[in-house]
Amino acid sequence: MKKIFVLDTNVLLQDPNAVFAFGENEVIIPSIVLEEMDSKKRLADEIGRNARYVSRLLDGFRAQGRLQDGVALENGGTIKVELNHRSFVKMQDVFGEITNDNRILAVALNYHTEEQEKPEPKDVVLVSKDTLVRIKADVLGLTAQDYMNDRIVSPTDMYTGCITLRVHPAVIDEFYSFRFLSVNSLQLSFKLRPHEFVILKDEMGTSKSALLKVNGDGRKLEPLYLSNEAVWGITARNAQQRMALELLLNDEIPLVTMSGKAGTGKTLLALAAGLYKIEDEHKYKKLLIARPVVPMGKDIGYLPGEKEEKLRPWMQPIYDNLEFLFDTKKPGDIEKVLAGLGSIQVEALTYIRGRSIPGQFIIIDEAQNLSRHEVKTIVSRVGEGSKIVLMGDPEQIDHPYLDASSNGLTYVVERFKDEAISGHIMLERGERSRLAQLAADLL
Structure with missing residues (x-):
């Protein structure tokens, strides 16, 4: 028996090809979803890109027929933009406020009610990445599920x-x-x-x-090639850190991924290895350090000053580790050190698109906040003779549409785990301090 899948906006913003993921079933896009897409299409990030992609996709379907009547898909299913199931009457006793989420729920509820009156009713399933929407659907007696197709x-x-x-x-x-x-x-x-x-x-x-x-x-x-000697003043404190240094210092592995809780030493180890390769061995021309500009908590808005001044709050964790490695004593000393070396560049990922980066040791911090498309864009920038290190904690994600199973870091780890040019290690033991380890375990 075929099913009817009603899609929430966040499903399409996460995976713009989600309409093809439901086989020979009927896919319903409520009209409010189009309005929400319209409000997102001007954004310069991936959410905006996905909104524009979905818009073009639906526009292409128009050439095959009227979307409000349903258009056949190549996989045997159909797609339909729903205009006539927006009645909110059945939901007013439960959820009185007419929000966008509740309007999507109303579409699913009205479809469900209609199907129950038929001799052979189809199952109606609301698909949403919003936990509260799925809970509301359950309260209304609707079947709801997370969108799992993007999970690696x-x-x-x-x-x-x-x-x-x-x-x-x-x-x-x-x-x-x-x-x-x-x-x-x-x-x-x-x-x-x-x-x-x-x-x-x-x-x-x-x-x-x-x-x-x-x-x-x-x-x-x-x-292991390395004994447990210090690298740029840093010595591995546990077996996983020693494994991480083994991968970081191996010139035959151009892609290294590291995951682990806060305080396990990911950033410090990567920076120490990068400095050793550049300043001591002269294997690479430059150390490029970047991280996505995704805030934890409420965004602080626009920042004054030149690009370097704007980036400093986002890049402060990188500077903290560099200050430790260079053993600087006074505020501002690290800028003088970096200016004197000239081989270290701290950058936001916003500026990496379109670049080709040969002969560099590239460190991408907080990679768990990258989507699959973004991480593909970054790794495909790597030029001849470069090494890239992706690291992060899949359990600490600030991106609204990503989780531990669908983020860019996990995507790269799983796709490259059988390739000879890559290596991965999950760091488990915190070494920042006993307090930090207890916080990571207990909180």
Whole structure:
């Protein structure tokens, strides 16, 4: 039996191709959704881009027929812009205020009521990324669901970049004797990915263990290239940080992704590795550091001054880490250091579109606030001889239409986890302070 799916505005703003995701069913777009799209189309961000894309898509459907009567889609479904189900009478006793959300709910409710009067009623499903809209729909007796097609992976199945295996102690002895292990010799029932880290532990319960990394072709386990020496004054404080430095300093891995809670050292490790590669090894010409301009809490509005002055509040976390690495004592000293070096550029992602960036060590902080389209735009800017590091905490997202399963960082991690040119590690242990670790765990 075919179903009727009523789409909320936020579904189309998140995925402008969502109308094609419902198979051979009927897709309904309430007229208020068009009005909300119209209010968003002038925005310069991705929400505005998606609103314009949906507008062009619907305009293309007009050539095939009248949208208010329904237009057939290539996948066997139909799309319809609904004009005649806006009656709010049935909802006034429950939700008296005529808001845009309630008007969308009214469309779904009126469709549901009509279908129940038919001999073979179709299921009516309201699709929304707004939790409260789905709750309201449930109160009204409607079926409601989140839009799941944009989810890359469930939070519990996210790739961590590290696995612990319990093996016979003879396997660990073999590794220390020959300094490598064949992946086939482990006889695993699952596949190890390129540059995945493996911790071997004695299945007999002794303290014997080994830390290894899968090589680029996924066939061999090798020891870590780095010992635990300091990198630009920073020493790894736990196993995951050591793994992160291994990826960051490996010139054969041009794409590195790191995820983890606040205080796990993502930004500090990336900056230390970048400075080492540029100032000590001269592997890259410049260190480019960028982060999306997405506020936590209420936006503070327009800021005065030149571009550097406007960006400073957004980039302050980067400057905090640079001040620590350069051990500056007075306010303003870091600007003098950066001006003297000339090889470090702190930038907002707003200015990265259209650029080609060869021979640079690129750090993208707070990548969890990027959409799939935005992260594709950024990674596709990387030129020959460059290395890009994407990092963030998928649990701390300030973007209104993204979550831990649909953000750009998670998207890159999952799409590149089987590629030999990329490596990923999830940092778990906080090292900022005991208070910060407790806050991350308890709050």
